[in-house]
Amino acid sequence: MKLEQATGGEVTRRELLFGAGKCALGAAGFTALASVVPGMVSNAHALGGTTEKWPWPYQKLDPATTAEIAYKEWYRVFCGAAVISAVFGQLREKVGDPYKSFPIDAFIFLEGGTSGWGTICGANAGANIVTNLIIGPRISGTDDGMLMGSEIMQWYSTTALPRYVPKEPKIKADLPQTVSNSPLCHLSVGKWMKAANKELASPERKDRCARLTADVTAQLVTHLNDWKDGKYKTKGIIPAAGYGIQTQHNCTECHGSNVPSPPKAKKT
Amino acid sequence: MKLEQATGGEVTRRELLFGAGKCALGAAGFTALASVVPGMVSNAHALGGTTEKWPWPYQKLDPATTAEIAYKEWYRVFCGAAVISAVFGQLREKVGDPYKSFPIDAFIFLEGGTSGWGTICGANAGANIVTNLIIGPRISGTDDGMLMGSEIMQWYSTTALPRYVPKEPKIKADLPQTVSNSPLCHLSVGKWMKAANKELASPERKDRCARLTADVTAQLVTHLNDWKDGKYKTKGIIPAAGYGIQTQHNCTECHGSNVPSPPKAKKT
Numbered sequence: 001m002k003l004e005q006a007t008g009g010e011v012t013r014r015e016l017l018f019g020a021g022k023c024a025l026g027a028a029g030f031t032a033l034a035s036v037v038p039g040m041v042s043n044a045h046a047l048g049g050t051t052e053k054w055p056w057p058y059q060k061l062d063p064a065t066t067a068e069i070a071y072k073e074w075y076r077v078f079c080g081a082a083v084i085s086a087v088f089g090q091l092r093e094k095v096g097d098p099y100k101s102f103p104i105d106a107f108i109f110l111e112g113g114t115s116g117w118g119t120i121c122g123a124n125a126g127a128n129i130v131t132n133l134i135i136g137p138r139i140s141g142t143d144d145g146m147l148m149g150s151e152i153m154q155w156y157s158t159t160a161l162p163r164y165v166p167k168e169p170k171i172k173a174d175l176p177q178t179v180s181n182s183p184l185c186h187l188s189v190g191k192w193m194k195a196a197n198k199e200l201a202s203p204e205r206k207d208r209c210a211r212l213t214a215d216v217t218a219q220l221v222t223h224l225n226d227w228k229d230g231k232y233k234t235k236g237i238i239p240a241a242g243y244g245i246q247t248q249h250n251c252t253e254c255h256g257s258n259v260p261s262p263p264k265a266k267k268t
Numbered sequence: 269m270k271l272e273q274a275t276g277g278e279v280t281r282r283e284l285l286f287g288a289g290k291c292a293l294g295a296a297g298f299t300a301l302a303s304v305v306p307g308m309v310s311n312a313h314a315l316g317g318t319t320e321k322w323p324w325p326y327q328k329l330d331p332a333t334t335a336e337i338a339y340k341e342w343y344r345v346f347c348g349a350a351v352i353s354a355v356f357g358q359l360r361e362k363v364g365d366p367y368k369s370f371p372i373d374a375f376i377f378l379e380g381g382t383s384g385w386g387t388i389c390g391a392n393a394g395a396n397i398v399t400n401l402i403i404g405p406r407i408s409g410t411d412d413g414m415l416m417g418s419e420i421m422q423w424y425s426t427t428a429l430p431r432y433v434p435k436e437p438k439i440k441a442d443l444p445q446t447v448s449n450s451p452l453c454h455l456s457v458g459k460w461m462k463a464a465n466k467e468l469a470s471p472e473r474k475d476r477c478a479r480l481t482a483d484v485t486a487q488l489v490t491h492l493n494d495w496k497d498g499k500y501k502t503k504g505i506i507p508a509a510g511y512g513i514q515t516q517h518n519c520t521e522c523h524g525s526n527v528p529s530p531p532k533a534k535k536t
Contacts, residue, residue, distance in 0.1 A: 102317060114396055140373070197531050246386035
């Protein structure tokens with residue numbers, strides 16, 4: 001779908017539901033979307049890459065099989081690269097290029113919210129990379145890649161995780177599930193560590209992140225299969241719309257009751 | 269350098285300086301690093317990619333020229349892809365592959381802190397992608413790619429930005445500089461908008477982000493040139509070390525005075 005559609009009724013309702021009662025909406029409202037998504041300049045850069053043709057060829061994958069690969073790959077390359085590897089590893093075999101030429105293992109650095117900084121959970125980052133590489137970036141004429149990535153982050157933030165049960169678990173443990181209310185590593189891991197009373201270095205915390213990585217991968221492949229069948233209707237949103245700033249929607253969790261208002265658009 | 273060295277004296281001092289007086293250090297202390305960086309499994313995945321040989325060939329670039337390209341590219345592909353495009357676009361010409369086969373434009377989605385969610389600033393994400401693609405991921409035998417990315421995030425978080433003055437500015441404006449104290453888009457953009465009293469959709473906010481993207485790119489290329497000359501000594505850190513969780517170091521900005529302590533490592 002095109003982004004213009006994404007500002008329509010359904011998305012607006014979801015967005016308001018998601019953030020309802022938590023934040024004062026920025027006065028700039030949905031018009032702020034125009035600032036995040038200006039008209040794309042059509043001239044591609046002069047030295048266009050050989051893999052910059054979208055969509056990339058995709059063959060449907062089995063979500064459960066892919067999830068188990070992701071679970072195992074976490075122990076080799078951690079969350080972000082494990083998501084990419086689980087999907088692209090199979091597509092290297094089924095399709096070949098452009099998947100063979102994509103340097104999956106470079107994305108180990110997505111671990112720990114990018115090099116350990118606790119920003120975006122690597123599983124979310126990896127999922128966004130996969131959706132935008134396969135479906136294509138906005139400049140290629142569709143917004144579904146970005147919106148599918150956004151939808152996964154929304155699902156991640158509101159779902160009790162991990163729920164994946166490995167076929168070959170690294171440890172025998174009944175792990176608690178927690179809702180992150182955020183796409184960030186720091187909040188997602190921190191809330192789980194508190195609920196489980198397990199430290200960062202514990203085998204349980206590691207296996208929790210491996211299982212969560214499998215969950216995100218299964219969700220991703222389910223969406224991609226629907227998209228391949230022409231059945232995918234994005235529920236993704238651009239969170240900046242409606243808030244006047246790029247943001248999560250649970251403002252009070254960091255800001256408390258004193259949620260600042262972004263500078264307002266001038267009436268013209 | 270190898271990561272073992274990164275836990276030594278110099279890095280520890282920097283880390284404590286950076287976070288001094290702001291947070292209670294997690295009791296797990298520096299031993300937590302072992303949880304983030306377990307011994308890497310050496311077997312690469314079976315279908316090894318054609319571009320997964322590191323380091324990628326690099327030729328030194330002019331920081332000022334590259335910064336101006338990044339500034340202009342922001343208006344085509346936004347922060348994250350602009351950083352990648354400014355560096356890889358020139359290397360496509362000077363070197364060819366593997367840069368030609370890397371799908372730069374897919375990374376437009378890094379805009380607005382990944383699909384508008386306000387997480388990691390796309391300029392930081394793009395810089396980490398470049399350092400890890402050129403120098404290589406930890407699994408390739410060096411930690412410099414990740415640590416250079418981490419160093420750039422540290423610099424970004426503590427430097428008054430933007431400071432770049434475009435050669436061909438899109439708008440004539442004297443933009444204020446702000447310190448983000450965070451690698452996150454939401455905090456970086458929000459603090460600037462407040463200081464400038466400019467809304468998200470304003471030409472000034474857009475040009476601020478374009479100039480900041482140029483700043484990050486110049487810093488990145490300066491480090492890469494030093495690395496090429498064998499002169500790069502990382503000042504990057506793994507922030508999880510010392511805090512017992514993956515995190516920024518300005519805990520009180522979100523947590524207030526009530527900074528939680530992560531579950532502690534059991535004495536064994």
